[in-house]
Amino acid sequence: MIKPLYTYFLAFIFIASCGTSEDPIVEEEIITEETVSETEEEVETESEETEDIIVWKNWYLSVPINNGDGKATSIYYEAIENDELTTEQSEYFYKNDDGSYTMFTKFTGYTTSGEVTLDGGKYCRTELREYWQGNQTTEDNWYMNTGTHILESTLSVDYVEGNGRTIVAQIHGKETEGLDGSPATVKIRWNSGTIQLDYYTKPDEGEPWTSDFDEKLDVADVGNEVFTFKIKIESGKFYYALVCEAKDIDIDYTEVYDYVGNGYAYQNYFKTGNYYGWNDDYIQTAQVKLYKVVTDHQ
Numbered sequence: 001m002i003k004p005l006y007t008y009f010l011a012f013i014f015i016a017s018c019g020t021s022e023d024p025i026v027e028e029e030i031i032t033e034e035t036v037s038e039t040e041e042e043v044e045t046e047s048e049e050t051e052d053i054i055v056w057k058n059w060y061l062s063v064p065i066n067n068g069d070g071k072a073t074s075i076y077y078e079a080i081e082n083d084e085l086t087t088e089q090s091e092y093f094y095k096n097d098d099g100s101y102t103m104f105t106k107f108t109g110y111t112t113s114g115e116v117t118l119d120g121g122k123y124c125r126t127e128l129r130e131y132w133q134g135n136q137t138t139e140d141n142w143y144m145n146t147g148t149h150i151l152e153s154t155l156s157v158d159y160v161e162g163n164g165r166t167i168v169a170q171i172h173g174k175e176t177e178g179l180d181g182s183p184a185t186v187k188i189r190w191n192s193g194t195i196q197l198d199y200y201t202k203p204d205e206g207e208p209w210t211s212d213f214d215e216k217l218d219v220a221d222v223g224n225e226v227f228t229f230k231i232k233i234e235s236g237k238f239y240y241a242l243v244c245e246a247k248d249i250d251i252d253y254t255e256v257y258d259y260v261g262n263g264y265a266y267q268n269y270f271k272t273g274n275y276y277g278w279n280d281d282y283i284q285t286a287q288v289k290l291y292k293v294v295t296d297h298q
Contacts, residue, residue: 005006053099053292056080057134061273063092064108064124072124078138092126097290102158103127103274105166106285120280123156125167127273128290133295141174141267144236145260147298153272154228154292157190160276162284164192167275169229171238173209178206184257184264186238188229189277190288195219195229195242202262209264217256220249226291231270236260270295 029173056077065088067073075093079085085093089172092104105126111117116122131140142149153169160166169188173181187198197217200209207213232239232253237260241252276287 003122008090026182035240053091054290054294055126055134058131058134058295059128059293060131061093061128061137062112063089063127064105064110065092066087066108066110066115072109072112073109074112084249096288099291101290103278103288103290104285105274105287107266107276107279109282110253116279118281120279121187123275123277123279125273126288127271128293129172130295132272132295138174139267143267144233144296148231148235148296149268149270150294150296151231151270151272151288152228152292152294153230156289156291157193157228158287158289159224160192160286162189162278162280162286165277166190166286166288167270167277169231170271170275170286171231172271173268174208176266179266181210183209183263184211185264185266185268186231188231190222191218192209193223194221195227197240197256199238199257200266209266215257220244220247220251221293222247222249226289228292235260235269236264 020251036176042176059077061075062072063075065073073089075089077086080220092162093101095101103126105124107124109117109124110125111122113122131137132142133140140194149168157166157168160222167187167189171186173183173185177181183200185200189196189198196220197219198214199217200214203209204211219240221240222242227242227244227249227268228254230241232241237258238256241253242249242251272293273290274286277285278284278286
């Protein structure tokens with residue numbers, strides 16, 4: 001327990017009146033106590049900053065390793081928080097000295113929907129899937145017609161071999177009663193350094209929401225620099241924002257598409273990471289660093 005400074009001040013006056021003016025003991029003790037107090041405050045601040053980087057309970061991690069049942073492996077928050085990934089899993093996801101996480105991937109044949117062959121229309125990924133309420137179930141999703149939903153993901157792309165394309169963030173639709181499919185509604189793609197929006201628009205009558213009706217928008221070139229991409233759904237509308245200090249990019253929230261106004265009614269969840277758009281061979285690789293990811297649902 002830290003004693004009030006005025007106690008030491010009174011003690012100092014008393015000792016000074018009885019001893020020599022060169023007695024350093026009380027002054028040294030006061031300085032020590034103040035230093036301890038400042039150190040405790042610094043540790044507390046650092047702890048709070050670390051906790052804000054990502055709330056692991058609100059996510060699970062998928063890596064393209066066979067889980068024994070012919071599907072990609074799911075890694076849950078306890079294993080990440082307790083550093084319990086296997087050697088093979090740690091090839092795809094690991095923490096760096098600066099606190100960021102490397103998300104490495106390549107086509108291995110194992111996706112969340114099962115084993116697929118080269119050029120089979122499926123792609124592998126090392127990617128986080130949101131559980132927005134922390135319930136650790138794929139039923140933990142949200143609708144666009146209520147509330148405001150925000151993802152802010154801070155990343156950098158080390159390299160992408162092959163075609164130079166990887167998806168770093170998404171809004172993904174969930175299979176929803178009365179609706180067909182589970183659309184990858186909004187995809188944020190790093191395409192050879194350019195951030196590109198790929199978003200589904202209203203399909204023809206009777207058709208499901210698919211990439212047959214998507215639009216693409218090039219936003220800005222971030223190269224291999226650190227950037228923060230923001231996705232917001234507010235009043236059923238999709239907005240994006242982008243910040244990249246190294247490239248002097250600061251794009252405020254910009255409206256892109258009115259989903260609810262165009263009849264979109266799926267449940268949804270956010271994703272972020274390294275969803276590699278390559279399935280031509282088992283050799284090419286891609287690597288992304290995740291520095292921070294924050295979600296807000298109101």
